[in-house]
Amino acid sequence: MIAKNLLGLVALAAMLPVAAAAQDAATPPASAAELAEEMGGDTVTIGLGVGYMPDYEGSDDYQFTPVPGVIGSVGGVNFQVLGNRASADLIPNQPGPTWDFQAGPIGVVNFMRSNRSGIDDPRVRALGDLDTAIELGGYVGIGKTGVITSPYDKLSVSVSYRHDVTNTHGSGIWQPTINYFTPLSTKAAVALFGSAERVETKYLRTYFDVSPTQSVASGLPTYNGRGGWKSWTVGAMGTYSLTGNLLKGFKLIGGGTYRKLINDVGDSPIVRDAGTRNQWLGVLGLAYTF
Template sequence: MPLACAAAAAPALILAAPAFAQDAGAPPNSGSVAGKSAEFDLDRDTVTVGAAGVYLTDYEGSNDYRWTPAPAAIGSVKGFSFTLAGNRLSVDLIPNQPGASWDVQAGPIGVVNFNRNSLKSIDDPRVRALGKVDTAIELGGYVGIGKTGVITSPYDKLSVTVSYRHDVAGAHDSGIWQPSVNYLTPLSTKAAVAVFASAEHAGRGYATTYFSVSPTQTIASGLPTYNARGGWKNYTLGGLATYSLTGNLLKGFKIVAGGTYRRMLNDFGDSPLVSIAGSRNQWLGAVGLAYTF
């Protein structure tokens, strides 16, 4: 299951909309969102759990797609925020101060990278012939800063983060840098939308493991021999919308839907796994249901 490679951000986005209030800078019961009454306790503990169906590629760079389930959770307890997004977990170890409009973020991040670890999920026989790759355990950290009350209301939020993670399981034994920019705004007490952009810079070990083709693999698959180097791997653009079915964005059931476009770059896009067997253009769609406590 290539969730970490093709869609690591997607499950997190599916549950991100309620998070605007976890870090919002307005006091409780303070007016309206988009002209509607909002009685939100913005500093209370809150946890959202949910699940989504995600439509994504068979492997990173593939042009074959399939559906897969993705669990997720996001919350803030005593000012400490966390996000579980399928195979990706992060924790903000800097507590959010009540009433603060600036949010400084820093903490650990971990990803279980399932890219090409199962041949049953890959349709293309040429890529299956390359053999499976061991599961990578990528651990690291991130730093960032966010600001509420930026453009549309006292509740919208713009944040910028940079993360680094390194494989500690020996699958690709290299690191990935990922800068991201996110913007979230509520449209009412029941609806919110978000957009984001990110990019990934991967080490040579990652490029060799997932995008190179050895002479032996050429004989088995028919794909040309290729030696991929590290560098900027991709950029991603995406967005989502959420609507509360019961209660509001801070309590009750909500439906969420979103999608991303990813463009494979440089040696990664030129790899035969992408340029011949797959596509530089990577799409993802997701729809799910969540509940906020």
């Protein structure tokens, strides 16, 4: 789950070159699909970064993790495959300052506490390994190009729902999101974003409850929580071209987020006693667009 959100940041940064390159173009492309046509075909960005993130969601111990990703447009379909997360927008964008309707599938492989060797805290390790969950679902959203700083900035809102199909936690997650990005020049662009997550009770009981048996093994107090709003997140991301402009070639990407765990998740001893409600994430990497 932690890796999922960081990988999403890399996806956002990889999308920024489309808007940034548009600012000084004679016939500026306004979408990934139009950019692909102007370049004589499809467009793909590949990237590799290093993320610094908690051992598990709620941990106060951190580790470095590789963050690979691919994002692009093929046949008018915008897609991203980023580590443990994949999604696609099946509605092609329209050129120019206009409304952008979004809808498509989402898939996430949730590795939350599936490998005890990656957890420093002995109390949390003593709770045992969890199976990997595969969460499938979809999202809908709407965006507007040309809203504040130029004809090429973009504000969008969306809501997604995904459900565990492996019965690891056997429940669903709702996630509303708001994104804003703007080009600064043909070399640089920035983005701001915020989101929240609401989980069902089975999710919380799988990842944040402590049973009597687990309490004896770990020393943490027993705990039974209920579903509801789990967290809110804010962050920023930026990208800067290293080879001329952001339409092609190499670029740096970087950014971070702050996440606050709230309600029954924040009150879990796995978070309150063994970790912290305050979660920080950072990434720095290199991408190439062709």
